[in-house]
Amino acid sequence: MPPIPSQNIRRAAEWTDAFDTIELTYDGRFLRRKVLTSTQGTRFLVDLAHTTSLDHGDAFELEDGRLVEVVAADEELLEVTGVDLVRIAWHVGNRHTPCQIEADKLLIQRDHVIRKMLHLIGAEVREVTAPFRPEGGAYGHGRTHGHDHGHVHDHAH
Secondary structure (H helix, E strand, C coil), rough: CCEEEEEEEHHHHHHHCCCCEECCHHHEEEEEEEECCCCCCCEEEEEEEEECCCCCEEEEECCCEEEEEEECEEEEEEEEECCCCCHHHHHHHHHHCEEEEECCEEEEEHHHHHHHHHHHHHCEEEEEECCCCCCCCCCCCCCCCCCCCCCCCCCCC
């Protein structure tokens, strides 16, 4: 049986009732065209006009109107803490590393180069497995790198 088409995304604030869920990693939540299988086994084809960044709580709207909620899957991460967490966060951001910011810690994807840098600046780092929900871009929804503001610039980034 062919997968059910899905060409629309509903953002978290735009819907209230999904019939199913799908767990996707941070990288898996960045897609344009792909066949996915929901938690209950529904196969559907995501076929979006542009590559799109999805957040935990967004939903795929299937051709028949049903919604499949996107859930952030567990991933192998680094939990970063330290006395000067604001300075540590600046260094992480300066490297354009996606980062989940919490009151007492940062969560980033595992990366041995970033891990070494963090140790050098006095951060405490430990490996954890958890859902990864990093901050979006400064212009709202989306990724923090490879950005496009949707208009022509007179200057280079």
